[in-house]
Amino acid sequence: MPDIFQISYDEALALCSRNEGDLFDHKAAKIEARKVEKIAVAFANSDGGEFVIGIADSKDEPDPAKRWQGAAAPESYNGILQALFNLNPAVDFRHEFLQADKMPGIAMRVYIDKCPNVAKASDGKVYQRVGAQSLPITDPDKITALSFAKGAASYEDTLLNLDPEEIVESREIAAFTRDLAPVTHPLAYCVNEGLVDRKTFAPSCAGVLLFSDRPQPMFPRRCAIKVIFYDTRQEAPEREHLKVNKTVEGPLYRQIHEAARLVTDIMSSISIMTPEGLQRVKYPPEAIWEILVNAVIHRDYSIADDIQIVIYQNRIEIRSPGRLPGFVTTENFLDVRYSRNSKIVRSLAKYKDAPNKDLGEGLNTAFEKMKEWKLKSPTLVEDGNYVLVTIPHTPLASPEELVMEYLQKHPEIKNKQAREITGIKSENQMKEVFYRLRDKGLIELIAGRKGNAAAWQLVPAPVENEASPPVA
Structure with missing residues (x-):
């Protein structure tokens, strides 16, 4: 029986x-x-x-x-x-x-x-x-693509020379299993989910990352999240621009939440020029969250490096170790679904407040939210042995529209202000935007202002002549 x-x-x-x-x-x-x-x-x-x-x-x-x-x-x-x-x-x-x-x-x-x-x-x-x-x-090409993706082994299955108590007696897994339905003993959960070996009970890399209270000292590779803030827009920031450099450790669920909190705190201190004037920088929180979670669950944990979240005045860059897996490319990443670390994905999805609730929809959600906020879409590229996602704070509106919107609320605009609003880097390219608006009769240079003081203003509306009084 x-x-x-x-x-x-x-x-x-x-x-x-x-x-x-x-x-x-x-x-x-x-x-x-x-x-x-x-x-x-x-x-x-x-x-x-x-x-x-x-x-x-x-x-x-x-x-x-x-x-x-x-x-x-x-x-x-x-x-x-x-x-x-x-x-x-x-x-x-x-x-x-x-x-x-x-x-x-x-x-x-x-x-x-x-x-x-x-x-x-x-x-x-x-x-x-x-x-x-x-x-x-039924499509043979899709079956072939699935077969190709299946060939990629995952480091999350590697067994570590650690006692099973490192994960089955941790505070993290105790809190996690209490919320499961039905409530499951930690060891039974780890065996059923393949997080410990069924014969030796040695924990796998996935088990340690998920449920060790302090996985970083136990894990054979670097597996934290670095949150960095450079107070500049420059592509290559200088040392003096570095304002924050923090390392977030702990089990993956805690890492995600703490890293998201740090990013939110840093962004609340950044002000940028907008058509409404100087304002606190704002990104759709869902976009940052989904891209961060995506980096944690899909990175290659065999690479000895941390995830890096680098915040600038005008963008956020999230650099994740490992190239795109299987048949995923920079062209199709929004249309296909592939998990390098399926055991990590499954267990994170079972948390009461799961960080990855909508499997396969994370990046799509990020792109949709950026569009809803009228910001340009993130970019995803492979940079050496890393995947780099850049979240720009650049409005979808054209540079001309942004300049005109600013001048509706302010008496003048300078080249530097306009570049900050539009995201244009070149001073000469910004001048071309001004010239196009000037040629349409919409703006004009303010007389007597030259050099760094030069500024543009709206062309004043013509004043209608008052009607002549009637002749007596």
């Missing part, structure tokens, strides 16, 4: 209420084995995930309290387990049986790891997880 894990009514209800998505699914106990294959293969071809058999779909049972509809005995799931064992290539999975207070029957929870090869169902079809769906991939 296999072991049955007893959970509380509230824990079962939480499972029944949990939304299906990139990393989780649930199906009724009477599901056909071939449909379970489809779910397992889709998870294996994506970032891995988990599903529970014995919980009815919300479309079939709207009331979460009535969705738990388990089987009479663990043996009822033998057909499903046999189908999973027979998959070729093999899919790495673990399973457990759940029985809940005041809930009927026994459910089975299955954990699926990301597969190193392209996983296929017994009928030869390939599936991939997209949101709450397991979608077929």
